[in-house]
Amino acid sequence: MQALDGVSMEIPAEQVTAMIGPSGCGKSTFLRCINRMNDLVEAARIEGELLFDGKNVYDGDVDPVALRRHIGMVFQHPNPFPKSIYDNVAYGLRVQNDTDNMDERVEEALKRAALWDEVSDQLDKSALDLSGGQQQRLCIARAIAVDPNVILMDEPASALDPIATSKIEDLIEELAEDYTVIIVTHNMQQAARISDKTAVFLTGGELVEFDDTETIFENPEYQRVEDYITGKFG
Numbered sequence: 511m512q513a514l515d516g517v518s519m520e521i522p523a524e525q526v527t528a529m530i531g532p533s534g535c536g537k538s539t540f541l542r543c544i545n546r547m548n549d550l551v552e553a554a555r556i557e558g559e560l561l562f563d564g565k566n567v568y569d570g571d572v573d574p575v576a577l578r579r580h581i582g583m584v585f586q587h588p589n590p591f592p593k594s595i596y597d598n599v600a601y602g603l604r605v606q607n608d609t610d611n612m613d614e615r616v617e618e619a620l621k622r623a624a625l626w627d628e629v630s631d632q633l634d635k636s637a638l639d640l641s642g643g644q645q646q647r648l649c650i651a652r653a654i655a656v657d658p659n660v661i662l663m664d665e666p667a668s669a670l671d672p673i674a675t676s677k678i679e680d681l682i683e684e685l686a687e688d689y690t691v692i693i694v695t696h697n698m699q700q701a702a703r704i705s706d707k708t709a710v711f712l713t714g715g716e717l718v719e720f721d722d723t724e725t726i727f728e729n730p731e732y733q734r735v736e737d738y739i740t741g742k743f744g
């Protein structure tokens with residue numbers, strides 16, 4: 511089956527772009543196209559171009575592992591490694607053999623992920639002993655430690671309570687000062703609150719409308735988009 515069809519959009523750098531749409535419309539599939547995570551899905555086939563800094567990430571000479579260093583990802587369910595807090599954040603740097611000033615860089619990533627104050631005196635503790643919201647911020651710290659350009663987030667707060675969610679939302683807005691953030695969310699208020707641009711996908715993997723978030727939520731071009739946003743279908 512075809513998950514996405516004729517999707518064309520230009521995602522602005524250093525802003526937050528939200529992707530919304532009903533379940534099964536292809537949001538996660540699209541997100542996974544961006545850093546070639548779909549390469550790991552055996553049956554997946556992709557046509558077209560996806561330009562990152564002007565270069566098609568599907569060109570034969572692109573190394574997907576190197577690409578994912580520039581385009582990191584945070585998943586719906588926090589997935590820290592069964593290692594210490596410190597080792598989780600240091601992981602990507604060690605893989606890259608880039609271990610100068612490790613302590614400072616771990617601290618910096620944890621600060622940027624708004625977790626440092628809660629964990630600074632227990633960096634040796636297992637990441638699995640953190641709360642869900644803390645684990646998710648740790649996963650964000652792990653993603654930003656390698657200094658990517660883009661961070662993809664697939665429903666990063668859907669497993670969290672409202673307080674943890676609001677921390678993640680604040681964090682996303684801050685991250686967008688330095689990173690390009692692309693977030694999939696089912697939460698319309700969340701998309702409206704934190705994103706600059708919103709892409710609306712509807713059933714069949716069609717990108718129906720992509721515009722400034724304010725326009726999408728206040729004055730969308732398409733009736734189908736308005737119906738979806740106001741809860742009339744979807």
Ligand SMILES: Nc1ncnc2c1ncn2[C@@H]1O[C@H](COP(=O)(O)OP(=O)(O)OP(=O)(O)O)[C@@H](O)[C@H]1O
Nearest residue numbers: 512513531532533534535536537538539540551553
């Ligand atoms: N690994 C896979 N193998 C085969 N089909 C898949 C795979 N992943 C997704 N699909 C199919 O692709 C379509 C789009 O799925 P996708 O997960 O991208 O939707 P989504 O918009 O993220 O939905 P949700 O909001 O429920 O997360 C669905 O029909 C789904 O069944």
Ligand SMILES: [Mg+2]
Nearest residue numbers: 537538539664
């Ligand atoms: Mg999904």
